[in-house]
Amino acid sequence: MTNSVPQLALNSGTSIPQLGFGVFKVDPADTQRVVEDALEVGYRHIDTATGYNNEAEVGAAIAASGIPREELFITTKLTNADHKSGEVSAAFDLSLTKLGLDYLDLYLIHWPMPANEKYVQTWRQFERFYGEHSARAIGVSNFLVPYLETLIEATDIVPAVNQVELHPIFQQLELHDYAAAHGIAVEAWGPLGQGKYDLFGMSPIEAAAAAHAKSPAQVVIRWHLQTGNIVIPKSNSRERMAENFDVFDFELSADEMAAIDGLEENRRVGGNPAEVN
Numbered sequence: 001m002t003n004s005v006p007q008l009a010l011n012s013g014t015s016i017p018q019l020g021f022g023v024f025k026v027d028p029a030d031t032q033r034v035v036e037d038a039l040e041v042g043y044r045h046i047d048t049a050t051g052y053n054n055e056a057e058v059g060a061a062i063a064a065s066g067i068p069r070e071e072l073f074i075t076t077k078l079t080n081a082d083h084k085s086g087e088v089s090a091a092f093d094l095s096l097t098k099l100g101l102d103y104l105d106l107y108l109i110h111w112p113m114p115a116n117e118k119y120v121q122t123w124r125q126f127e128r129f130y131g132e133h134s135a136r137a138i139g140v141s142n143f144l145v146p147y148l149e150t151l152i153e154a155t156d157i158v159p160a161v162n163q164v165e166l167h168p169i170f171q172q173l174e175l176h177d178y179a180a181a182h183g184i185a186v187e188a189w190g191p192l193g194q195g196k197y198d199l200f201g202m203s204p205i206e207a208a209a210a211a212h213a214k215s216p217a218q219v220v221i222r223w224h225l226q227t228g229n230i231v232i233p234k235s236n237s238r239e240r241m242a243e244n245f246d247v248f249d250f251e252l253s254a255d256e257m258a259a260i261d262g263l264e265e266n267r268r269v270g271g272n273p274a275e276v277n
Ligand code: NAD
Pocket: 021, 022, 023, 024, 025, 047, 048, 110, 141, 142, 163, 164, 188, 189, 190, 191, 192, 193, 194, 195, 215, 217, 218, 232, 233, 234, 235, 236, 240, 243, 244
């Protein structure tokens, strides 16, 4: 199963499994079990953040799994507090310690916090982690196009990834075009709309699910994969983890893709990055 996940080349020279597993809002008390289940199901790409307060438990699951380090892809993110205070190096080291790793596959600035005007300075430190090979790829999260423009203009390394809210009713079309033109991979957070909309009851998604004898969640994940997004759905339930991973035996037709594309409403479920400071 694991081998069926496509690997996307990043501008860092490394590659990322296109389907991963996110652990936002997974209680620390549940995290080791949840991540062990995800690894057993076949996920090899885990997305956490210092702000999720569960890096140590992700690390415990990695250690317990016995899976060779080079088969795993581990992402974590700098918190807004550490970004604000400028304690970037200490925060990075603490994340590595908690995860029990000596390098990260991807380190992200969690939010740009534009009013603080620190993301360029923070990125300079990220460039150092990349230069030292302690982060094999560096990227950003929740960056709007103007912040990417500022960063690219002012620094040396183009982010490998921008992880943003993205699902069929908030498709980030402008950002997608910008990212494609600059070699930045787009990673979708809240890929299932965080369960906050009745995405699964929308007719193009229901129709495709019925046509392929798949669930609506599998259709949405398939839509992400065929759109070219990196996708990191989250679930505490092993059954749903397996369902979300079982998406490589069918393909949405061009018409089905177009019908789901037609759901775009430019409507977020999460915070606007311009206002998170
Ligand atoms: P998501 O869209 O993955 O939704 C998760 C919810 O969907 C689950 O709680 C569950 O209720 C439901 N679900 C999952 N599988 C299902 C299935 N097969 N059938 C029915 N319901 C199902 O939302 P998310 O967790 O917010 O996003 C995924 C990951 O993205 C996070 O875990 C985290 O790693 C990352 N993330 C990053 C940011 C950021 O600012 N960078 C913000 C939010 C999330």
